Amino acid sequence: MRSSGRLNFLLRLLSIGVLLLALTVQAHAQKSEADFSYATPRRVVIQDVTVSGVEYIDPRVLLQIVGLRKGDTISLPGNEITAAVKKLYSQSLFSNVSINLAHQESDHVVLDIHVEEQPRISRIEYVGVKRGARKDLGEKLSLKAGQQATEATLDQAKRTIEKYYLDKGYRHVKVSARKAVDAQNQNAVVVTFEVERGKKVKVKEIEFVGNTAFKAGKLRWKGFKKTKRINWNIFNSKKFIAENYKEDLKNLIDYYNKHGYRDAVVVRDSVYNINDKRVGIKVWLDEGGQYHIRDVKWVGNTVYPSPVLNQMLGMGASDVYDQELLHKRLFVDENSVSTMYMDEGYLFFNVQPVETNVANDSVTLEMRIVEGPQATISEVEILGNNRTNEHVIRRELRTYPGDLFSKTNIMRSLRELAALGYFNPETLGINPVPNVSDGTVKLQYTVEEKSADQLELSAGWGAGMFVGTLGVKFANFSVQRLFKKEAWRPIPSGDGQSLSIHWSTNGTQYQSLNFSFVEPWLGGRKPTSLSLSFLYSKYDYSKFLWNPSDDYFKIIGGAVGIGTRLQWPDDYFTIYGEVSYQHFVLRNWRDEFIFSNGRTNNLSLKLVWGRNSVDQPIYPRSGSNFSLSLQLTPPYSKFNGKDYSSPDMQPNERYKWIEYHKWTAKAQWYAALWGDLVLFLNAQLGYLGYYNKTVGYSPFEGFDVGGDGLAGYNYIYGREAVGLRGYANSSLTPRVQNGARMANIYDKFTVELRYPIILKPQSSIYALVFAEGGNAWYDLNKFNPFEIHRSVGAGVRVFLPMLGMLGFDIAYGFDPVVGNPDANKWQPHFLIGMPLQ
Known part of the structure; x- marks a missing residue:
């Protein structure tokens, strides 16, 4: 009995000691956590920074990326650590990143940067893709061998492949991507894109609902310029392409606007499957009424009187309110209102047509003009001529320093440069650089040399x-x-002869x-x-080539x-x-x-x-x-x-x-x-x-x-x-x-x-x-x-x-x-x- 009681006493004493020790440890732990609470961050000094988990990347490069250096003072927790982690993730080199507290002594800490490197793409393969398409996709994809195989980059690649096939009329295309470990290369994967093209989808029928001003055939021909049931243009297929269809919906409304239907809208539209190779299109329209011009008023014009501007505009009372023609007559045509002003140096000219009164079937237009000052050409600069001598280009120009700015002279200059045959006519350009403070403009002609030999x-x-x-x-x-010896590269050139x-x-x-x-x-x-x-x-x-004669x-x-x-x-x-x-x-x-x-x-x-x-x-x-x-x-x-x-x-x-x-x-x-x-x-x-x-x-x-x-x-x-x-x-x-x-x-x-x-x-x-x-x-x-x-x-x-x-x-x-x-x-x-x- 006495020995049994002594044993129970010892057990109670041991239990109390363990309990006190646990409470002490818990209190210490709570104190440490309190030291690094988000509510009360502490300023600490970095004693050292270590790197773990890297295999193929130089740790010194990684340390340079994060920007945490020995002796820096940071907050724990704080923005410096968060920013360092974001920098590492932004490199797309790692699948997992963490920065841990490896050691603490008072207000000095040792940080360990642990990363798991993202596997790299060793090669890209395709399943269900023809040889010609593989070449095209290789040029279009931003994903290349040697890059990291992240989910974001793979998703972007899939979208690119889908768009490629959608543009070719494969409306039901499906694209998937998978990664497989490359046994021949360490930390590398083979990316395979599997493509199920389905069948090409073409437009079988286009139906309009609510059209009374124009017959459906006219809308199909004039409104839907790219989306066709029957396309006589052999270079533009009648296959269904979503982007072209969206553009044609806008073209449809533009066609209505051109004929005075300013309120025309597409109420809704539907593209539905007829079968796996044909789709139908149905468009519900609200045409509104046809509008005519009631009157045209000019405000802010001092250089030209209103009758001259009306004559140049060529649109007036009782004319159909054609918004496309109005835009051309104001800004686009060679003899437009803006060209007339700009030919007299008014580079800063602007006109804003405003509908001031829309009632019944008529519109009153107020042309609000800001003429601005006349601009003088301060300098003419030529960019891109690495073969043709500058004097050959300048002698074809109709714009000279000291002259008033002239749109017609600029367009004529571009025409003369194109006629030379030395430059790519599709990329010839002009860049006016105005200086409003002194009323001048610098003209920059941009040319792209092409071989004319x-x-x-x-x-x-x-x-x-x-x-x-x-x-x-x-x-x-x-x-x-x-x-000149240096001119033979391979022949003397540049003088236009x-x-x-x-x-x-x-x-x-x-x-x-x-x-x-x-x-x-x-x-x-x-x-x-x-x-x-x-x-x-x-x-x-000679009757035969091998039998020459003296008759000639x-x-x-x-x-x-x-x-x-x-x-x-x-x-x-x-x-x-x-x-x-x-x-x-x-x-x-x-x-x-x-x-x-x-x-x-x-x-x-x-x-x-x-x-x-x-x-x-x-x-x-x-x-x-x-x-x-x-x-x-x-x-x-x-x-x-x-x-x-x-x-x-x-x-x-x-x-x-x-x-x-x-x-x-x-x-x-x-x-x-x-x-x-x-x-x-x-x-x-x-x-x-x-x-x-x-x-x-x-x-x-x-x-x-x-x-x-x-x-x-x-x-x-x-x-x-x-x-x-x-x-x-x-x-x-x-x-x-x-x-x-x-x-x-x-x-x-x-x-x-x-x-x-x-x-x-x-x-x-x-x-x-x-x-x-x-x-x-x-x-x-x-x-x-x-x-x-x-x-x-x-x-x-x-x-x-x-x-x-x-x-x-x-x-x-x-x-x-x-x-x-x-x-x-x-x-x-x-x-x-x-x-x-």
Whole structure:
């Protein structure tokens, strides 16, 4: 009993001791927690910072990122620790980050930064994606091998892939991503995107509810510009694309606004599945009423009176309230109200149309004008020209320091820069930098250089044979730097001169050498051009290429020309004069001319008067190009004393010095119909006349009509080639005495629609469809402008800076050619190196 009681006493004593110890520890713990409470943070000094958990990242880099250093005073808890953790997470290098209190001694602490590194992507794989699409996605995805495989980056990648397929019409596409450990690389994963495209979804039906002003067909055609049931534009598919659909809903309301329905709204819309390949669209409309303009009032105008502004606006009382037209007449058109002000220097001009009274079906407009002061050009800066010398650019500008700001002069300057062909016309820009304090503006022209030089390796069918051409054209050459060693990179360039050399041949049968040089600014002060050219060609009358003969036709000649820009009627007009000489030698040359042996000389003066306002050379969208030319020789028969009526006169004597007067008129016109869809119209007329009826028509300098009109082969037979697609080469040139081909009058008409596929400095591609007609006659008395050979066709053009324009057309000629049954119907026209005419 006594021993049992002693044992119970000892157990009670031990229990009390354990309890007291636990209470002491708990109190200490509560005191420590109280020391670092968010309610009462403490200021402590960092004694040291350690790093744990890193495997592939240098700890010193990590310490530099967090910005916590030995000796810093921080708050615990506090913003410094929170900010350090955020910095580490923002690097996307870690999947988990914590900063722990490793040791504390009074107000000094040791911090440990513990991280778990995010695995890196070793490679990206695709399932359900075709090879071409993989390449496209590789360019579009920002996710690359070597990056961290975070959920955020994977989600972003999935959205990018989904959008890629949605834009291609796969409305039901599903994309998933998975990560798998890469056994071959430490801390690396392989990311695999699985794509279920589903089927392409196209629009089967588009229905409108509530439309009374316009029929559904009109709304589908004019309002829904990209979302179509049937799309005749082969370059814009009728597949359903959500972004295009949203844009077309806005276009639909814009169409209503254009016709005065200012209150028109889309009440709601629905895109519903008809099946897995077709969707239907239903749009509920509230058209509202059609509004007209009641009155237009101008407020704040002091430079121009209200009647002048009304005339410039071109909209007034009782006109349909067309908001699109109003915007164009105020701000966009070349002769808009804002352009009229800005051409007088009012750069800070602004006009705000305000609807002051909307009642019944009419709107009163108040045009609130802030004219501002006139701005003077303080400086003209050119940016981006790393090849073309600055003086070549400046001489084309119409804006000079000290002049008043002029929008028209700026647009004309941009047009002239595009016409040079040295810069990408799609990126030419102007950046006005105004200084309101002193009323000045600095103009910054931005250009992007592109290669204008061409290496021509071409092949084509012309003059009844296959001809290959090797040539070079340096469109931005510099003669002045020809003898400077540092300028040969690879050739002297930058002064805007043109130098070309071409050698054409098909072996022993035909050889031709052409050389030309153009200085566009002779003397450097005025736009007066100097042109020099040389031509040599020889054509052997060989039945087979490997069997050359002594029968040949040879031409040697040259020309010197001078042209300048005129100021009247406007400065788009130019005049050009040229003196040329050709020497023709014929030896047993049959069928092509009215004589087969002899020598002929052609000394002529050519005058060309024209106007060219085309906005750019590669893919014009606006402007026109008209020219009227006269080429004539001296009338030798009037003063040389020869009797040309004598039957004994031989042809080589009759045509020793040929005489003629040659007239040509050409007109080309470009207009953008809708976006980048361009209409091109072309009309040509040519006539070769004589001075003396007893001498007759010249055997040279006539026209050769039909086929591709390869400009490089114009002088194979001493004639001007005129292309007419849908017909074989030369097939429309009449045959006259001795079977010779001679056309002394022709006409040609073209209607062409062009649409671009790619417009970039590296390459420009556009497709075209056309209708063409024309004919050729021997004598003026037989000329009938309504007697034409007609054709239609389609083609494509590819412009590569180093090769020039490449083209292929397929055309169908409707009208048969007398004596040549195979000359019409389907005719291909293929070209490398030079454009079709």
